[in-house]
Amino acid sequence: MPSSSPPEHPRQQSKQRPRPQRLGITTASAQNQKGGVGKTTTAVNLAVCLSRQAAGRMLAVDCDPQATMTRQLGIDVRTTALTLVDVLAGRAAAANAILSDVVAGVDVIAGARELSGVEMALVGELGREHFLSDALEPLRDIYATIVLDTPPNLGLLTVNALIWPTSSWRRLAARTRPRSRGSSSCEAPCRGSAGSATSRQCPHPVGADAGAQPGGRAGARRP
């Protein structure tokens, strides 16, 4: 008599589903657990330089609740109608939150201090590490490069910035890592850390096998 296996938990099912391949876009993020080390400065200047050298349009996304990148680019957060908060909360599409050609051909999605509240609300969400990449997914065909500035911690906003499945820089750096250190499982979630200005990547397999589908939790996007 065949034994009937218990139904799988929804989270286990989502892990088994492969996420769609994301090609043709490069993301760079400036990350460090310490503040005042030059993350924002690196992200801003990297965005400007990339807009000059790289082909295609350039987008800078401020994931830091301190919104330093937004201010450094001369944007007044108080007068900004839509920010990354609205995008992550599902109140606005990413395309509607873009401030076009803020400086030197760089488009910007502004940050705001309410991002800290969004980060706390994400804690209980399924697939919480994919909210940012899913929100920016519609911009894939518009931008060739996205630069992300992150807060000085390893919270969910930083983890969201780390999750970007097919960053060529991340893969390149993963290959340059010495074989004696780390494991191949690190390759999936880790991405180039431009802020460190090195060719090495984050060794932590954060959310390596989280596979929630983008369309599977539309109703849950209400942090």
Added chain:
Amino acid sequence: MPTRVLSQVVEQALADLDLSPVVKVPARAAVGQAGAEHVPLTISAPDGCVAMAYEQLVTRLTAARQAEPEAALT
């Protein structure tokens, strides 16, 4: 020679991994000044050593990406 403790820690960690920084961005007062003035240094002083360092970083990253076989990206 880095003077900040974190810089020393990072450089030591990289050395332990047999890695080296792609580029070193000099920590000049102009960097902080540019932030206060809300104008990136790569725009206000594109010929300065800081801007040149970032340009070099982007050049290296872009070259590395282009050199990578497209098949490896999939």
